[in-house]
Amino acid sequence: DTAVSQTPKYLVTQMGNDKSIKCEQNLGHDTMYWYKQDSKKFLKIMFSYNNKELIINETVPNRFSPKSPDKAHLNLHINSLELGDSAVYFCASSQVGTSADTQYFGPGTRLTVL
Amino acid sequence: KNQVEQSPQSLIILEGKNCTLQCNYTVSPFSNLRWYKQDTGRGPVSLTIMTFSENTKSNGRYTATLDADTKQSSLHITASQLSDSASYICVVIYNDYKLSFGAGTTVTVRA
Numbered sequence: 001d002t003a004v005s006q007t008p009k010y011l012v013t014q015m016g017n018d019k020s021i022k023c024e025q026n027l028g029h030d031t032m033y034w035y036k037q038d039s040k041k042f043l044k045i046m047f048s049y050n051n052k053e054l055i056i057n058e059t060v061p062n063r064f065s066p067k068s069p070d071k072a073h074l075n076l077h078i079n080s081l082e083l084g085d086s087a088v089y090f091c092a093s094s095q096v097g098t099s100a101d102t103q104y105f106g107p108g109t110r111l112t113v114l
Numbered sequence: 115k116n117q118v119e120q121s122p123q124s125l126i127i128l129e130g131k132n133c134t135l136q137c138n139y140t141v142s143p144f145s146n147l148r149w150y151k152q153d154t155g156r157g158p159v160s161l162t163i164m165t166f167s168e169n170t171k172s173n174g175r176y177t178a179t180l181d182a183d184t185k186q187s188s189l190h191i192t193a194s195q196l197s198d199s200a201s202y203i204c205v206v207i208y209n210d211y212k213l214s215f216g217a218g219t220t221v222t223v224r225a
Contacts, residue, residue, distance in 0.1 A: 004157070040217060041201065041217055042217055043158070043205075044215065048211075055211075056211065100145075100163060100165065103160065105157030105159070106157050107156055107157050108156070108157050
């Protein structure tokens, strides 16, 4: 009964490829997020969606495109992968997306670009 | 320079001992401050959320403090257990929805 799940857990791919990471939450939350955690362990928010609508889009290259088919899913598609995209990507969700909301994180997807 | 600084970067403590982690921030306007625990290979888990008016908040053996005037927070772990070994991340929410993350403090509890 994982609350926030991501697939795959590990992803190894070549530079230039296109890949997707899937995220699903079964908590009934309205807001979902994507974060990137680099090798120095800094977490940075990439996107936030509320009820399938984009709320936050930090300065992320347009090679990254989130897609939310419904409010329980927020998938991350990455085009033309680069070495610098190697990181751990976390999906998260929260009830309504206010600043006081608790965010629940998925287990992460470790992306390695060769 | 990161807007949320955590110290120490890492620490090792013996099981049963207490420890305190520090978080200093410069971002504003402040909305709230959160402490997360991140086990190796797992996603962060929320420990506490503190708003401007809250000075102390506890979650079991974890107690967070906040001084919004000096922009400092601490996380105190009491009677540490082996399962407390993890990274502890301080996150400051500002401008209602913007997030600034600290680099975390890695705590290792030894038997």
